[in-house]
Amino acid sequence: MICYKPILFSAVQPSGQLTLGNYIGTMRHWSAMQNNYECLFCIADLHALTIQENKNNLKESILDTLSFYLACGVDPNKSIIFIQSHVYQHSQLNWILNCFSQFSELFRMTQFKIKRNIKKNSIKNTNAALFNYPILMAADILLYQTNVVPVGRDQKQHVELTRNIANRFNSLYGNVFTLPEPLITQYGSKIMSLLEPNKKMSKSDVNKNNVIFLLDDISTVALKIKNAFTDSEKPSKIYYDKVKKPGISNLLEILSAITDKNIDVLLKELEGIMYSEFKKIIVDCLSKFLSKLQKSYQNYRHDESYLKKIAYEGALQSQIKSKKTLQNIHDKLGLISLV
Ligand code: AMP
Ligand code: TRP
DSSP, rough: OOOOOOOEEEOOOOOSSBHHHIIIIIHHHHHHHHHTTTEEEOOOOOTTSSSSSGSSHHHHHHHHHHHHHHHHTOOTTTTTEEEEOOHHHHHHHHHHHHHOOOOHHHHHHHHHHHHHHTTTTOGGGGHHHHHHHHHHHHHHHHHOOSSSOOOGGHHHHHHHHHHHHHHHHHHHSSSSSSSEEEOOSSSSSSSOOOOTSSBBOOOSSOOOOOBTTTTTHHHHHHHHHHHHOOOOOOOOOOOOOOOTTTTHHHHHHHHHHHHHHHHHHHHHHHOOHHHHHHHHHHHHHHHHHHHHHHHHHHHTOOHHHHHHHHHHHHEEEEEEEEHHHHHHHHHHHHHOOOO
């Protein structure tokens, strides 16, 4: 009997250096998930075009991101790894889904509002792709009849929108699309900034001390953690409370993800120690984790012909799958096929 595994799709934009938030929120889960799901891991280079600052080093960022996928344990023999722009079906489904999306629902997207504010852009100089961004994401997901989408909490709304678009299409044309579920963990799905633990740690933060980049050297990491915001509770006590202790809770989530220990276990081990000690333990664990990851990353990154071979083979495999879905959609819509 053939036993089909559920389909998993995830992606990261190659828009600058990857952060510890990206790793903890999504990439750390990928390696283990390969055993239980049929996985597709995409490098969302078309999404990265929405941010104009990327244009000078996009090529580098794409290969950097691919190397990190491999360093995080994504295995091309188990999963499909590909670059979004290599599979034209994404752009084509994007257009079709535009015809089934509403302006008002896109206008509600929190990420769009945040990105517009960060850029202090008025609607006049906000590019249309930034607005349509979640529709391309819906196309990515729906092309493969995806069941689950592991993402950080900031992307939950986009997966919900994807479900709405799919539902709308299905109600007109039958069961064409599988409805995807977001896969979001209780802890680690929104790693916060080190100095401002009420906002998300983000690649594009102008204050680099807010962010741990996966390629930061160890002395930089030590300094960033040392300066991370905690609180002035006296006597100082380590416990998890996102409202009263956002800084400490964020550091606990980071430590828990890196050590793979749950927060209750950690709290017992950390009982009675000072914040400075706590931070030393985090630096220690992060150093070990990052040096191993960076070493593996460098090995892959130096071999561009291998990276391109992986991307080429991944593109061929995803094209086969996505053509099938797209052909079905064309038939349903009444488009005439070439052959
Ligand atoms: P992006 O950097 O926006 O391309 O995000 C890639 C993936 O990382 C998405 O699934 C995000 O939800 C996730 N992610 C980004 N930043 C964080 C963060 N600070 N905490 C947890 N997940 C994150
Ligand atoms: N929009 C996601 C982000 O900014 C990246 C992404 C693009 C994605 N397509 C996707 C994530 C499909 C999950 C599934 O983080």
